[in-house]
Amino acid sequence: MSADFTDDMDAIRQIFFDECDEQLALLEEELTTLGDEPENGEKINTIFRCVHSIKGGAAAFGMEDLVKFSHLFESVLDRFRSGACSVNADSVTTFLKCKDVLFDIVAAFKNGACSYDVDPETTAELEQYLHSEAPVIQPKSEDVEMDDIFGLSFAPVKIEIDEPKECQYSIVMTVSPQLYERGDDIRNILIALEGMGQSQVTVDIDNVPVINDISPCQSYLTWQILLVTAEPRANLEEIFEWSGDDIHAVITSLPDHAETEVIATPCPVPVEEKPAPQVKNPVERRDSATVRVDIRRIDKLVDLIGELVINQGAIQSQMRRNKILGDSILGNVVTAQEQLIHELQENVITMRAYPIKTVFQKLGRVVRETARLTGKQVRLVLEGEDTEVDRSILEKLSDPLTHMVRNAIDHGIENAEIRSQAGKDQEGLLRLRAFQRSGRIIVEIQDDGAGLDPDRIYEKAVEKKIIEKGQRLDREEIYSLIFEPGFSTVAEVTDVSGRGVGMDVVKQSLQQINGRVFIISSKGKGTTFSISLPFTLSVIEGIIFKAEGQDFVVPVNNVSETIIYDTRKAFHIGEGKYGYPYRDGYLSVIYAAEILGSVPDGKSQKICFVIENENDEKMAFIVDKIIDHSRFVVKNLEENYRKIACFSTATILGDGNVAFILDVEFLFGELLKKRESLLEEKV
Amino acid sequence: MEKALVFSLGDQEFSVQISAVKEIKEWAKATPFPAAPSFVEGVVNVRGAVIPLVDMAQMMGVAEEAREKKAIIFLKNETKIIGFSVTNVTDISDVDEAEFKSLPELSSDNLKYFSNGIQSLGDRMIFSVNVSSLFEGSLQ
Secondary structure, eight states, rough: OOOSSOHHHHHOOOOOOOOHHHHHHHHHHHHHHTTTTTTTTHHHHHHHHHHHHHHHHHTTTTTTHHHHHHHHHHHHHHHHHHTTOOOOOHHHHHHHHHHHHHHHHHHHTTTTTSSSOOHHHHHHHHHHHHHSSSSSOOOOOOSHHHHTTTTTTSSSOOOOOOOOOOOOOOOOOOOEHHHTTTOOHHHHHHHHHHHHEEEEEEOTTTTTTOOOGOOOOOOOOOOEEEEEEOHHHHHHHHHHTTTGGGEEEEEEEOOOOOOOHHHSSSSSSOOOOOOOOSSOOOOGSSSSSOOOOHHHHHHHHHHHHHHHHHHHHHHHHHHHHHOTTTTTTHHHHHHHHHHHHHHHHHHHHHHEEEHHHHHHHHHHHHHHHHHHHHHEEEEEEOOOOEEEEEEHHHHHHHHHHHHHHIIIIIIIIIOOOHHHHTOOOSSSSEEEEEEEETTTEHHHHEOOOOOHHHHHHHHHHHHHHOOOOOOOHHHHHHHHHGGSSTTOOOOSSOSSEEEEOOHHHHHHHHHHHHHHEEEEEEEETEEEEEEEEESSEEEEEEEEEEEEEEEEEEEEGGEEEEEEOGGGGGGEEEEEEEEEEEEEEEEEEEHHHHHHTTTSEEEEOOOEEEETTTTTTTTEEHHHHEEEEEEEEESSSSTTTTOSSSSEEEETTTTTTTEEEEHHHHHHHHHHHHHHHHHHHHH | OEEEEEEEEEEEEEEEEEEEEEEEEOOOOBBOOOTTOOEEEEEEEETTEEEEEEEEEEHHOGGGGGGOOOEEEEEEEEEEEEEEEEEEEEEEOOOGGGGBOOTTTOOHHHHHHHEEEEOOOOOOEEEEEOHHHHHHHHHH
């Protein structure tokens, strides 16, 4: 897991690319909203800074083409910043195009390229801004500034941690005459203090006697210094240490905004702690501090907590074996511990969560390109971009979403002409929305286009032999036909979405991350694809059962009911095929023993799980015994091995043994196979 | 000079480069899974990782009656870790690939595929195992 970077340079480069990704995301965000407030100078400034940071870093790494392009972009932005040009829809489009180019260049360098040829059209488009109108401000010199070359303006590591809190100190200082004898001067101390922060010095002359009593070699003055500094107290004390015993100083920390009189107290006894709630500490103004951590460290943390959960299970199973009751002292401690571990696990899993923004922003580009290719006008609206999703899911979400967005524009949204005929706004609306609902993440892709036409889908499905003519399907079933392999309603293959990759691939890739898709559509008004995703893939809730003497886990969300299996009620429905009554109907039966390669003996099978898949198909899955219901840490089998049939993943039980987690889709696949063999028999 | 871990499968000796060895454990029964290839015993848990266990003697074509399993050697190749059951772990030796002798013509295909050559150590004869082809074979 831990990758040691043998080459430090590689690590630094990686940080630069991470930083670029961040800057590009920010750029995208600012650019998409720039059109709404073209007068907002702060936006242009932010945009400028993003480009500038990328340029600075690129210069430090000698990525010439990136420097060149970002410099040009920056120069153009500078003209907007200075007011020589003003922002309009066209310039925003150009900027977005440039951002995409920047993205491509960065991606090329990230993948090891040494150069990148920028499309001259984009360059020309940019350059025209450089020469438009009378230049008010001299264009920037073509040379890259020195500080850029040394990467000074580029901060390679962005770690925001709490800034040291500023503290107030009161220092009361008296001086022995030896100080002056050694040639030292109290001024040195004052200058040093001055350098640490804001100081306010008062000299107390109360101790100065009347003139007749003055001894010229004595020091009668007391200095009272009020210092506001962010430096730790130790640094403060160090200044006085230099002078040894010659300076007698009493340093007292003060609560914020203590009254000035306090400082004037000759002997600064610790002041009454008067909290000053109305005063805002500068630290509090930061909304949230972040630390950048290598994702592998968090992955490691997730793994370790997984092991903790497994150990916890081991303790509990040992307790049960030794008949230690749950309400004993040990039992209570263990239960409390379990709760803590559970919380710890949830917290660490959220650490690995990313806002869905990262995926949504990439889609901005997809929307622009698709709109350009299809000649349609599309406005993209993003909602709930801050919804957090586990990184492992997010990674696999990008491709299907890209495809669905393309589809929505290509097939869903009509062109301007048809839209105005239908009395709609010429500009199509594409809304991407993410939110949490009952422990799952919902992502919606909504367009206000033509909507799905059930009749046309039905016809097409008959034509493509996906269904038989006359087959009765309800509306939802018809909609879900578009996810069938080989289905495409558009006759000619378009540039955009008709590349032979259909919605079936979308569905498959979503299934890999336990995602489900629902369609809501209304003819003429638009379509909404709603994707429901789990929050994490690393923990599942499951039921552990026994079959053929081995332990297995079935995910709880696939089990709609658990009933006692009565062998006498099972009836023969063909060679090795059985049916079982359930409520007011009958289910097909699959025995756990069958898929494990043996024959059910008809005696040990005692439990029937009613298993359900996302299409609401049900089956009876017969096992020997239920052991427990618990949360299981999911282990990927492909990490060290490869995909295996029946089980997509595994978990580790309290006793340290591995138990496989049943792949419910596989079970339904088995059911299908049985159905097919039945058909063959008929033939 | 590179070092190699020497182990036995039945009465034959084999070696594997030490840099690929992650861990050695006492043999324990693995959790079997259906439709596994005959040489895969199942999967085992090693500190939270699920790792397949492969019967190396079977892969190497060692006579069935001699396939006694006492230890598991965990090897790492690229990102994957696989456990291999062996009869015994004997010692660590210095190896020089230049001194490897090629396998006799009539050796089994498996042996030829999984071995780099034979190293003679006094009167001992040690088959050097090629880790990457061993992994390729195991993942089939």
